[in-house]
Amino acid sequence: MTNLILEYELSIRLTAFFTIFAAMALWEVASPCRKRRFKRSQRWVGNIGIVILNSLLLRLLFPAAALGMASYTAVNGWGLLHAIDLPFWLDILIAVLLMDMVIYLQHVMVHAVPVLWRLHRVHHADPDYDLTTGARFHPIEIIISMLIKITTIAALGPPIVAVVIFEVVLNGMAMFNHGNVRLPMPLDRVLRWVIVTPDMHRVHHSVEPNETNSNFGFNLSLWDRLMGTYRQQPRLGQQGMEIGISSLRDPKMTNRLTGMLWIPFLQDKDVYSINRRPWKSDHEPGDAQP
Numbered sequence: 233m234t235n236l237i238l239e240y241e242l243s244i245r246l247t248a249f250f251t252i253f254a255a256m257a258l259w260e261v262a263s264p265c266r267k268r269r270f271k272r273s274q275r276w277v278g279n280i281g282i283v284i285l286n287s288l289l290l291r292l293l294f295p296a297a298a299l300g301m302a303s304y305t306a307v308n309g310w311g312l313l314h315a316i317d318l319p320f321w322l323d324i325l326i327a328v329l330l331m332d333m334v335i336y337l338q339h340v341m342v343h344a345v346p347v348l349w350r351l352h353r354v355h356h357a358d359p360d361y362d363l364t365t366g367a368r369f370h371p372i373e374i375i376i377s378m379l380i381k382i383t384t385i386a387a388l389g390p391p392i393v394a395v396v397i398f399e400v401v402l403n404g405m406a407m408f409n410h411g412n413v414r415l416p417m418p419l420d421r422v423l424r425w426v427i428v429t430p431d432m433h434r435v436h437h438s439v440e441p442n443e444t445n446s447n448f449g450f451n452l453s454l455w456d457r458l459m460g461t462y463r464q465q466p467r468l469g470q471q472g473m474e475i476g477i478s479s480l481r482d483p484k485m486t487n488r489l490t491g492m493l494w495i496p497f498l499q500d501k502d503v504y505s506i507n508r509r510p511w512k513s514d515h516e517p518g519d520a521q522p
Contacts, residue, residue, distance in 0.1 A: 241299055241396055245403070252404045256363040256411045265414040265430065265470060269360050274487055279364035281489040282354075286367075286374045294378055301385045302395040311389015320391065327390030329452075331398045334384045336455040338377065339448040348373070350496040356444065357480040357495055359487070361437055366406035370496060405451045409433040424453050435466045439474045443467065 290297060305311045313323050342352040351373040358365045369377070385395065409428045424432045428449045436447040446463035449456045456462040466473035476486070485491035485498075 244396065245400060248400045249403055252407050253363065256407050256413070259413045260362055260411060263414045264412050265434075266361065266412055266475075268362075268412070269475075270483065270487065272362075274483070275358070275360060275362075276364055278487050278489045278492060279358070279368045282369070282371075282492055283364075283367045285489070286369065286371055289371050290374065290378060293375065294382070297378065298381050298385055298395050298399065299392065301382045302390060302392045305386060305389040306392060309389075311385075311387060313391075314389040323391050324394040324397065327388060327394035328398050328401070330388060331381075331384060331390065331394075332402075332449075332451045333455055334380065335402065335451070336449050336459075338380055339450070340459075340461070342373065343445055343448070348376075351376075353477055353480065354492050354495050356437060357477050357486045357492070358437075359476045359481070359483070360412070361410060361434055361475050362412040363407040363410055365437070366410035367403075368492070370493065372496070401451060409450065426453065427451065428453050428456075431465075431470055434470065434475075435463050435473070437475050438466050439476055439478045440467065443473070 294300075296303070305314065313327060318326070342348040351370045354370040354373070355365070355368055358368055390398075405428065409430050410433065411430045413430055415423070415429060415431065420429050420431050423429050428447070428451060432447050432453065433449075435443050438444055443463060443466050446461050447456055448461055453462070468474075480486055480495065480498075482491075485495060
C-alpha cells in the first residue's frame with residue numbers, strides 16, 4: 233500500500249485538488265455568502281499565479297518534500313512514533329492530529345512575530361474572500377512552512393499514508409473554509425464543534441486586529457477552543473465585516489502578482505501585538521460562545 237501511495241501521490245493530490253476546487257467554485261456561484269468587491273478575473277489571475285509560482289519553487293527546492301522525509305524516517309526508524317509500539321491506525325490518527333496542531337501553532341507564530349507577519353500579510357491582504365484566498369501565500373512563507381513541516385515529520389516519524397491524508401485534507405479544507413459560501417446557521421453551529429467552517433475562519437480575515445487574531449485553525453476547531461483563540465462571530469456580523477488589511481487597499485498591490493510579492497517589503501504600518509485590543513470592551517456580542 234505504501235509503495236502504491238508513493239507511486240501515485242501526485243495523481244492523488246492533483247485529483248483531490250481539482251475536484252474540490254471545481255466543487256467549491258460551483259458552490260460559490262450557487263450560494264455565495266458575501267457580495268464580491270472585485271470580479272474573479274481581477275483577483276484569480278494573481279491568486280492562482282502565486283500558487284503556480286509556489287508549486288514550482290517547492291518542486292525545485294524540495295523535490296521529495298514532506299513525503300520524502302516521511303519515507304526517510306520510515307526506512308531509518310526516526311521519530312516518536314517509531315519509538316513506541318502502537319496500532320497502525322492509531323499512528324495515523326495521532327500523526328494527523330499532531331501535524332494539524334503544528335499548523336495551528338505555526339499560524340499563531342506568523343501573526344505574533346513582526347517579520348513573519350510581513351510575509352503573512354500577503355494572505356490577509358486579499359480584499360475579497362473565496363477559495364483562492366486559501367492558497368495565497370508569499371513564496372518565502374511557503375518555504376518556511378515547508379521547513380517546519382519537514383522538521384515536524386522528522387521528529388514525529390508519521391506513516392507515509394498519514395502524511396498524504398494530512399496534505400490532501402489540509403488543501404481541501406483550505407479551499408472549503410476560505411469559500412465564499414453560505415451554510416445554514418444550524419449546520420454551521422454543529423460543524424464548527426469539529427471542523428473550521430467558512431463563517432468561523434472568515435472572522436480571521438477581518439480588518440479588525442482582535443478578530444484577525446482569532447480562529448487560527450485550518451482543519452480542526454479544537455485548537456482554537458483549547459487555546460482560547462476561538463471567536464464565534466465578527467463584531468459587525470458576516471455581512472457587515474470588512475475583509476483584508478486596512479493599510480493595504482490598493483488593488484495594484486492586493487490583486488496583482490507583482491504587488492503581492494512586494495507586500496512584505498512595504499513600509500510596515502500595521503504591525504501589532506497579537507494581544508492588541510483596540511475596542512473598549514472585550515465582551516462584544518461576537519465573543520459569545522455557542
